[in-house]
Amino acid sequence: KKPKILVVGSFMMDLISRTDKVPGEGETITGRSFSTASGGKGANQAVQAALLGAEVTMVGKVGDDIFGTLMTEALSAANVNVDHIIKDKSAASGVGNITLEVRDGQKTKNRILILPGANMTLVPGDIEFLRNEISKYDMVILQNEIPAEVNEAVIDFAYSKGVPVMLNSAPSRPVSQEIMSKFTYISPNEHEAFDMTGIKIVADSSGIDFSTVKNAAGYFLDRGVKNVIVTLGSNGVVMATGDRYIFHPCIDVVEVVDPTAAGDSFVGAFCTAICSGMSEENAIEFASYAATITVSRLGAQPSLPTYSEVAELMDSVQRKGQN
Ligand code: RIB
Ligand code: NA
Numbered sequence: 270k271k272p273k274i275l276v277v278g279s280f281m282m283d284l285i286s287r288t289d290k291v292p293g294e295g296e297t298i299t300g301r302s303f304s305t306a307s308g309g310k311g312a313n314q315a316v317q318a319a320l321l322g323a324e325v326t327m328v329g330k331v332g333d334d335i336f337g338t339l340m341t342e343a344l345s346a347a348n349v350n351v352d353h354i355i356k357d358k359s360a361a362s363g364v365g366n367i368t369l370e371v372r373d374g375q376k377t378k379n380r381i382l383i384l385p386g387a388n389m390t391l392v393p394g395d396i397e398f399l400r401n402e403i404s405k406y407d408m409v410i411l412q413n414e415i416p417a418e419v420n421e422a423v424i425d426f427a428y429s430k431g432v433p434v435m436l437n438s439a440p441s442r443p444v445s446q447e448i449m450s451k452f453t454y455i456s457p458n459e460h461e462a463f464d465m466t467g468i469k470i471v472a473d474s475s476g477i478d479f480s481t482v483k484n485a486a487g488y489f490l491d492r493g494v495k496n497v498i499v500t501l502g503s504n505g506v507v508m509a510t511g512d513r514y515i516f517h518p519c520i521d522v523v524e525v526v527d528p529t530a531a532g533d534s535f536v537g538a539f540c541t542a543i544c545s546g547m548s549e550e551n552a553i554e555f556a557s558y559a560a561t562i563t564v565s566r567l568g569a570q571p572s573l574p575t576y577s578e579v580a581e582l583m584d585s586v587q588r589k590g591q592n
Contacts (some may be wrong), residue, residue: 270330270579271323272318272322272324272540272545273323273326273405273406273408273544273578274318274324274326274406274407274408274409274410274540274541274546275325275326275399275406275408275409276311276312276314276318276325276410276424276547277311277325277328277329277331277361277399277410277419278310278315278328278411278412278414279309279310279311279329279360279385279412279414280308280309280311280330280331280337280354280387280388281312281363281365281383281385282305282307282308282339282362282363282365283306283307283334283529283568284303284305284366285304285306285369285529285567285571286300286369287300287302287368287369288301288369288370290370291368291370291374291380294324294425303584306568307343307571308529309329309340309359309363309388309569310381310412310413310414310437310439310532311327311329312327312329312343312451313408313533313569313573314412314437314537315327315347315349315535315537316327316347316349316537317346317459317534317536317537317541317573318538318540319344319348319349320347320539320573320574320576320578321538321542321559321579322541322576323540323541324350325348325351326350326352326353327344327349328353328396329354329355329388329391329415330354330387330415331354331356331357331362331387332360332361332386332387333357333358334362334364336361336362336364337362337387341354343592344404344409347570349378349480353398357390359390360389360390361384362386362387363387363414364384364386365381365382365569366384366515367380367381367382368380368381369529376525376528377526377527379527379528379529381529383414385414385415388415389415389416391419392416392418393418393419393422395419395535396419396423396582397528398580399423400426403423403426403432404430404432407433408411408432408434408435408540409427409432409434410435410536411434411435411436411437412436412437412438412439413436413438413442413551417442418526419532420430420436420448421448424432424451424452425451426447427451433453433454434451434452435453435455435456435534436454436456437532437536438457438461438465439458439461439532441460441461441464442464443464446492449492449545450487451493452493452495452496453495454497454540455489455494455496455498456498456499456500456532456535457497457499457500457537458501458537459472459499459501459502462499463485466484466485468484468485468488468503469481469546470482470485470499470500474484475507477501477504477507479507479514479516482499482507484500485497486499488509491511496508496510496549497510498539499559500535501519502517502519503521505517505518505519505557506556506557507551508517508549515550515553517553517554519557519561520557520558520561522582523561523562523564525565526564526565526567526572527572529568530563531560531563531571533563533569533573534556534559534563534572534573534574535556535557535559535560536556538555538556538559538560539546539553539555539556554583555583558582559579561582562578562579
């Protein structure tokens with residue numbers, strides 16, 4: 270049976286500039302190349318789950334403009350249900366201004382500036398229909414690119430019907446303790462974890478100080494979150510579930526073309542895997558492979574892998590490991 274996943278979240282049209290160097294104040298420089306791709310954390314996670322076999326419904330707002338049309342079409346093409354995407358006549362579609370710093374012999378780095386536009390005009394009334402419908406879903410995925418009061422309404426509906434909720438806490442934003450206790454999964458990176466807990470996770474090129482990860486995860490667990498997944502970029506990922514800790518290293522087998530949407534790919538894949546009945550360990554591993562493929566390709570949604578692409582990479586890496 271296909272897992273049923275609901276994503277209430279954002280749409281951004283990503284305007285991607287590849288450059289050797291980021292301009293300084295008052296400076297004009299010439300970059301390498303420009304492209305556009307559908308993005309937004311909500312839409313990315315919806316597409317990732319759908320490409321991996323979930324039945325996905327996306328709820329969110331776009332503007333009444335060409336970006337809104339293109340972003341809705343991108344979700345349809347990935348088989349996401351787009352019946353609940355609202356077109357706002359008064360606001361522009363969200364945009365992600367992405368700069369990719371490309372240096373020979375170095376991993377490509379990104380910087381993202383979002384202009385959320387129509388995403389922030391979503392109001393609790395727009396999602397009121399979910400009060401009764403939410404029980405149809407196996408899991409709900411939220412991020413922080415739509416108003417907090419909309420997320421809070423969705424969490425309340427889901428919690429009252431016993432539907433698990435994943436919060437991908439990006440970009441960073443405070444969450445009240447009462448709301449926090451209703452999350453089944455929360456997935457911050459080290460920076461978001463610091464903003465929410467005040468605990469600094471030490472993870473750098475020399476490795477991870479696990480005691481700092483445990484302290485930060487413990488903060489969430491103490492406040493009622495059931496599972497905490499801390500993503501640490503090239504240092505991998507640590508999941509705290511009950512009194513178990515699961516660690517998975519970053520899979521370093523591809524050239525980094527564009528790290529954009531790696532986190533979204535991870536979250537979409539993890540949730541799909543869990544809803545399909547995979548163990549936490551296997552879901553973390555599967556999601557790590559999905560994210561690896563995502564960093565090897567340009568653009569957010571165009572870079573997200575299908576199930577067979579993830580399976581193929583896992584197979585080839587594991588076969589090499591045995592030789
Ligand atoms: O997580 C990556 C996404 O964040 C990009 O697609 C960009 O639009 C921002 O929302
Ligand atoms: Na990418």
